[in-house]
Amino acid sequence: MQITVKLFANFRNNRFKNEPRTIAPDTTVRAIVAELALVEDELGVILINGRHGSLDQRLSEGDTLSLFPLVGGG
Amino acid sequence: MQEIVDFLQKNAEGDLLPFSAQQEAAARFSLHLAEVEEIALTHNLLPTCYQRNRTMISIQQQLSLLRSKVAVFGCGGLGGYIIEELARLGIGKITVVDPDVFEEHNLNRQLLCTRELLGSNKADAAARRVAAINPAVRVQAFALAFDRGSSVDILQGVTVAADALDSIGIRLELAAACNKQNIPLVHGTIAGWSGHVAVQYPGEDILQHLYAEKKTDHGVELRLGNPSFTPAVIASLEVAEITKILLGFEPLQPRRYLAVDLYHSEFTEVLFPQ
Numbered sequence: 001m002q003i004t005v006k007l008f009a010n011f012r013n014n015r016f017k018n019e020p021r022t023i024a025p026d027t028t029v030r031a032i033v034a035e036l037a038l039v040e041d042e043l044g045v046i047l048i049n050g051r052h053g054s055l056d057q058r059l060s061e062g063d064t065l066s067l068f069p070l071v072g073g074g
Numbered sequence: 075m076q077e078i079v080d081f082l083q084k085n086a087e088g089d090l091l092p093f094s095a096q097q098e099a100a101a102r103f104s105l106h107l108a109e110v111e112e113i114a115l116t117h118n119l120l121p122t123c124y125q126r127n128r129t130m131i132s133i134q135q136q137l138s139l140l141r142s143k144v145a146v147f148g149c150g151g152l153g154g155y156i157i158e159e160l161a162r163l164g165i166g167k168i169t170v171v172d173p174d175v176f177e178e179h180n181l182n183r184q185l186l187c188t189r190e191l192l193g194s195n196k197a198d199a200a201a202r203r204v205a206a207i208n209p210a211v212r213v214q215a216f217a218l219a220f221d222r223g224s225s226v227d228i229l230q231g232v233t234v235a236a237d238a239l240d241s242i243g244i245r246l247e248l249a250a251a252c253n254k255q256n257i258p259l260v261h262g263t264i265a266g267w268s269g270h271v272a273v274q275y276p277g278e279d280i281l282q283h284l285y286a287e288k289k290t291d292h293g294v295e296l297r298l299g300n301p302s303f304t305p306a307v308i309a310s311l312e313v314a315e316i317t318k319i320l321l322g323f324e325p326l327q328p329r330r331y332l333a334v335d336l337y338h339s340e341f342t343e344v345l346f347p348q
Contacts, residue, residue, distance in 0.1 A: 008268075008333060008335060008342065009265070009266070009267065009268035009294075009333075009335045009337070009338075010265075010266055010267070010268070010294055010298060010337075012338070017338070040287075040289070041289050041290055042293065042294050042297075043287045044284070044285075044287060044288075044293060045283075045284060045286075045287070045331075045344065046287065047344060050344070050345065051346075051347050052283055052286070052346050052347070054286070054287075055287065068333060069265065069268070069293060069294045070242075070285075070287065070288060070293035070294060071263045071264065071265040071268065071269060071270060071293045071294065071295065072240065072241065072242040072245070072263055072265070072288075072291065072292045072293035072295060073151065073240050073263060073264045073265050073269075073292075073293065073295030073300050074148045074150055074151055074152045074153065074237070074238045074239045074240035074262075074263060074264065074305075
């Protein structure tokens with residue numbers, strides 16, 4: 001099935017901004033994060049179709065997954 | 075009182091009150107500069123330093139800012155700019171909190187950090203800076219770490235709190251303390267070229283959502299560092315939100331956060347549903 005992955009800020013470095021991806025049914029957000037070689041500890045907000053999502057959530061056909069880095073400096 | 079008003083009116087230039095007259099009134103009538111400012115504003119006289127505020131901020135609104143108290147947690151990258159802007163705006167009471175001293179690696183971005191202040195406490199430096207810019211501001215400096223024990227005293231009488239902390243765990247504690255005392259919290263944070271801003275209104279829990287995935291107290295800033303411009307941008311966005319809250323303008327909507335990416339020149343607004 002097809003989903004779209006959107007990456008924000010430094011997650012785009014050497015990756016992409018916006019990419020359609022073909023994934024197996026029932027793939028979790030965690031699996032996509034691993035596939036993109038993103039570090040889980042650096043993961044901030046996860047959005048699925050603009051709504052707050054979680055690492056264990058399974059993706060569905062047509063979903064848009066947005067991943068923001070964890071930001072904590074001041 | 076009439077004697078003070080007469081003095082101020084006599085020494086005003088049109089409806090502008092020069093600082094020299096404000097100072098003289100304070101000395102002559104044994105008042106704090108803030109008290110003179112309050113009398114001036116209630117009689118439609120604007121201290122000259124606020125002249126360029128006036129098309130955006132009326133004399134009445136300037137008085138609201140004078141009667142406000144903003145607490146800034148963290149006097150480093152974000153905090154330095156926030157405190158500077160609050161002082162110039164004319165916020166009447168500013169509380170500044172930071173246990174740390176300036177170190178050489180702060181020089182690339184922290185407004186209050188100068189070579190001669192290396193080794194000095196950041197909250198004390200903030201208080202001195204405010205006094206140098208706007209001596210009518212009453213500053214309270216706490217050279218200590220924010221925690222549950224210190225929060226009640228520090229947040230006493232605060233109208234709006236500003237998050238300029240560098241630890242996610244302490245931020246979440248501040249968010250909880252603000253909620254407990256019904257104080258709106260303007261949250262900002264930075265890492266590299268990016269950052270974000272959000273407003274937590276009393277009873278809301280947007281920071282819990284923003285940091286739902288957190289496993290440590292620090293984000294990608296540990297690896298990326300922070301350049302000079304990112305704190306200036308995010309701090310200014312925070313001060314704009316603080317000003318809107320204080321003046322009853324429309325601030326960022328609840329449950330929204332504004333993600334800023336200066337490298338890709340993007341501002342993204344994200345809504346967390348109920």
